[in-house]
Amino acid sequence: MTQKILFIGGLGRSGSTLVERLLNELPQTIAVGETVHLWERGLRDRERCGCGQQFADCEHWSRVGAAAFGGWDKLDLDRIIDLRWSVDRSRRLPQILRALRNGVISSDQQVYLDHLRAVLLASAEIAGGTEIILESSKHLSTAALLSLDPALDVRVLHLVRDPRGVAYSWTKQVKRPEADDQLMPVYKPSRTAGRWVSDNLGFQRLAAEGVPTLTLRYEDFLAAPAQSLASITQLMGLDQPVDFPFLDGDRAHLTTPMHSIAGNPLRFGGDELVLRLDDAWKTELDPSAQRIVTTICRPVLGRFGYKR
Ligand SMILES: [Zn+2]
Structure with a gap:
């Protein structure tokens, strides 16, 4: 039997944490965060x-570590960190896509996947045999790598947000409460725009390789949360209809705890979420920066329904 994984993918600051928190409310899911x-x-x-x-x-x-490896202390952590960097990063994407096409997995990819799968399966087991694991690493390379594993049934929710909104978000200083309020990195709009193009095209390539994918614009998600969640549960293969009692107009009342690794500071927010689009970039992002982002993204903006 394969374990279903809903992989939340896309460029950071595209709404993944909010969507993850809402999906974590479904009884069929457990969010593990960014493995x-x-x-x-x-x-x-x-x-x-x-x-x-x-x-x-x-x-x-602790229970996941015990179920997966007999305890986290049994792991050779340095080796796994080395392996992660040798198989799961953007520049390794061509190798992963090749493996996806010809079905030949390298020994490094295999060993790393064995560790990752052990964590995912243990998480499902600890949660009482959860049907679907929400994995929100976001990285294209991680989505592709997980798709190599025949024991995992990976489906990708590809979140896209207006690149000008994403670019503005990456210019702001954001604290990381999980790491003593260290600041998250800040990126220039031109860099974010370049990443926006390559990442979003990359997820489309992965879908073309046969990985089941739903591309959803964050703006559309917020405009119709219940309808969007219904499309996502369809991607997950859940029987319809699924109720979303935690939704209340443009608000959500959350009650399910989330043991997730890394991610946006919104993880530590309260249990009340306001589902409203933040489009401060329209007035706060410098017009010249907006033009730069638009120019860099222009060839693919229309493909995702954004104004050129
Ligand atoms: Zn915890």
């Missing part, structure tokens, strides 16, 4: 879990 960061940020740097506790003190993750 790509488990080894370094969770295990090595002991950052905080989504529940607020330090990773090492979180009972949920």
